[in-house]
Amino acid sequence: MNALSGKSMDESGQDQLISRFQAARRDPELAVLEGFHALKHAIRFKAALHAVVTHNLGGLELLAEQLAPDVRDTITEHAQAVRYELFEQCSPGDQETGVISLAARPVITHEMLQALSHDAPVVLLESPSHLGNIGAVVRVSAAAGAAAVLTTGSHDPWHPHSIRGSAGLHFAIPVVRTDEYALAGRPLIAIDPDGDELQPASIPANAVLAFGSERSGLSDALLKRADARLRIPMEPAVSSLNLATAVAVVLYAWRLRRDS
Ligand SMILES: C[S@@+](CC[C@H](N)C(=O)[O-])C[C@H]1O[C@@H](n2cnc3c(N)ncnc32)[C@H](O)[C@@H]1O
Structure with missing residues (x-):
């Protein structure tokens, strides 16, 4: 002691x-x-x-x-x-x-990201603005078995408030801020309220699943690069889900189908 x-x-x-x-x-x-x-x-x-x-x-x-x-x-x-x-x-x-x-903090290189198993999706947050949301996304990504969480933008995903939001699950899964989010052999899937309706079978296990920022959603640049756009169905007049909630829905749609 x-x-x-x-x-x-x-x-x-x-x-x-x-x-x-x-x-x-x-x-x-x-x-x-x-x-x-x-x-x-x-x-x-x-x-x-x-x-x-x-x-x-x-x-x-x-x-x-x-x-x-x-x-x-x-x-x-x-x-x-x-x-x-x-x-x-x-x-x-x-x-x-x-x-x-x-x-x-664990050191995570681009080579390490490229070498991750393709059996599980990578979560990409484009310019998230709330540290608590980043933490909640890390938490659900670790729980659902995602391969990694990548972020772009100005916020450090390892900020203490974000680590508090994840309850420390930053250590369970690679978490890194990077602008090199295109990963070889992984389709880029934009999760966007204007996309095609999400079907659990339409989520490739090896995808990079991209989620937009809380206020403005995904950028036009990312949407143009995406291989597909998927939307989570909602009742009329509801604009969107909270960012971390959207990540939870998509990851568990993938996981429950994987395990079915
Ligand atoms: C709070 S929302 C952003 C809302 C933003 N005003 C927009 O129009 O996209 C944050 C992110 O969560 C995801 N999201 C939330 N609700 C969604 C839905 N119903 N379908 C698909 N993605 C959704 C998207 O990735 C979105 O960029």
């Missing part, structure tokens, strides 16, 4: 810890994991943990015991207990479970 009391940590140690967590938020090689569930999945999916800091070690161990006993020993081994005031500075914002962690 590596449990240090914040009181026994000298001032420079405390400053270093705060700086470390602040710097990690800008470090493209690190992931900041806010809360218990992100830590739980990071451990389950073999993330390299750099730090686990809590203001309530007993509470954290109890939570692990109750919710995820498989990760309890790893948490106990890594956790560093600090005073609440110090924790708050490492983890600004609301923190129900009183733990914040750092882990290495």
Whole structure:
């Protein structure tokens, strides 16, 4: 166990810890994991943990015991207990479970994306604007067994808010921002409210499934490149589904048919 009391940590140690967590938020090689569930999945999916800091070690161990006993020993081994005031500075914002962690982001190259199994689709989010939506998409993509989640645009899909939205399932599936979303041998399928009606059998297992941004949908450039456009049926007068909901519908349409 590596449990240090914040009181026994000298001032420079405390400053270093705060700086470390602040710097990690800008470090493209690190992931900041806010809360218990992100830590739980990071451990389950073999993330390299750099730090686990809590203001309530007993509470954290109890939570692990109750919710995820498989990760309890790893948490106990890594956790560093600090005073609440110090924790708050490492983890600004609301923190129900009183733990914040750092882990290495997996390195994902274009070659690795090309080499992914063609038995499952890749999800592409074109310029998503809500970090919570990105996280929810990663979560459902991991659950449904998609091959990867790619994003374009300005948002970092590994932003702490997005990792919180995925409950740490970023470690279960490749997640990367890239403009090179065309993957050899994979048809590009635009999921678009103006497409042809989606039939579960019309989703190729090896597709790149492209979803548009929350406000403006898919760009004309992507729609022109697409091999097909599919729409999720909706009742009249409903304009669209939420982005993450649309991803869930399409992935589970594919998966339920695969398993039928
Ligand atoms: C909130 S919607 C964007 C709505 C946007 N105003 C539009 O016209 O496309 C975000 C994305 O979810 C997907 N989506 C939502 N509802 C859909 C539907 N009924 N059929 C197909 N795709 C849908 C599309 O990929 C869309 O670009």
